[in-house]
Amino acid sequence: MKLSNPIRWLSMFVGVTAFASGVLSQNDKDEFALSTPGPVPYPASNPYSKDKANLGKLLFADGRLSRTGVTPCTWCHDPNRGFGDDRTISIGDTKEALNRHSPGLYNVGYLKHLFWDGRAATLEEQAVFPIKHPKEMAMNLDDLPARLIKGGYEMQFNKAFGSKEITVERVAMALATYERTITQNNTPFDHWLKGEKNAMSKDAIAGLELFKGKAKCIDCHAGPHFSKAYTEKGPIYKNTGVYQSPVLDPDPGRMAIEKSNAEVQDAFKIPTLRGVGRNEPFMHNGSIATLEEVVDFYNRGGDKGKLKKLNLTDVEKRQLVEFLRNGITNQDE
Secondary structure, three states: OOOOOHHHHHHHHHHHHHHHOOOOOOOOOOOOOOOOOOOOOOOOOOOOOHHHHHHHHHHHOOHHHOOOOOOOHHHOOEHHHOOEOOOOOOEOOOOOEOOOOOOOOOOHHHOOOEOOOOOEOOHHHHHHHHHHOOOOOOOOHHHHHHHHHHOOOHHHHHHHHOOOOOOHHHHHHHHHHHHOOOOOOOOHHHHHHOOOOOOOOHHHHHHHHHHHOOOOHHHOOOOOOOOHHHOOOOOOEEOOOOOOOOOOOOOOEHHHOOOOOHHHOOEEEOOOOOOHHHOOOEOOOOOEOOHHHHHHHHHOOOOOOOOOOOOOOHHHHHHHHHHHHHOOOOOOO
16 A cells, blocks of 8 residues: 555554553653653662662561561561551551551652651651651660671671671661662553553553543642652642541641641642552551542542542442552552
8 A cells, every 4th residue: 555645644653552552641751641660760879789779678677677676667568568557557666556557668769758748858868767766666776786786787788888887877778779679660551551452451441541531530640650749740748638537646747847838737748559459558547448448538529528529430430449459550569
């Protein structure tokens, strides 16, 4: 067949290919486009090395980072539970209840706003907070190097850093390096984007269309990480109208950090939805148990009138849950 207008045919081919590949933005540089993330960025001050990541993994699972010696990072960030936990709110080394639910750690290495309220800007900074927090791991940081020396860590630190010296800063660097390896970038959705048309079920594909359209999820959960908190333009925090738990202390969210900014009262960081199918329960206070209940929450407009009702049908709700649980979650990771 003779192509009388090669430019026209080329344009049609590119358009069809883009649609079939699941490209969701006309501008592939759009930071809000749903796409596969690029490589995890490592800071120049703490570049990646396998030995450092291996050390971080060991420390992450070692209870000796806590005062009692029995509460590791994995107590709240269990790899078998999406690097979160299945408790409504976290329980620390002192066995006291904390005030928030443990967030999952998938794709945390891309973030510039750590914790639900964004109080830390880097993973190196974040790593020290729970270790020294009096209700989390309650460890005296001055005592930590000696404890790790006694635990036989000098050889691992020598491999990771070139000397046997153990410092709190190096502990944080190793933990941060390991945490940057925790990703969910190989989901059925990512395979579908590459043109593997059977990577997602028909219901999941229908759920994706709802995600972008009627369900309005993309208003906050856009970009490669399905969260505008990972983008330069934001927004980072959102008050969705989750009821304050009667058994927890009042939690002002981001306003605990920006004390004079009333716009962030009761607003919390918009989490990534990558791996969300492994992160039950949900919300900053763990008050919503399942993805089905999360969709019901948004469908009714939240509990404080902060959101518009969606009027999703039962079939549409099921399709949206299928996309969240089995589309943007790799259940094997």
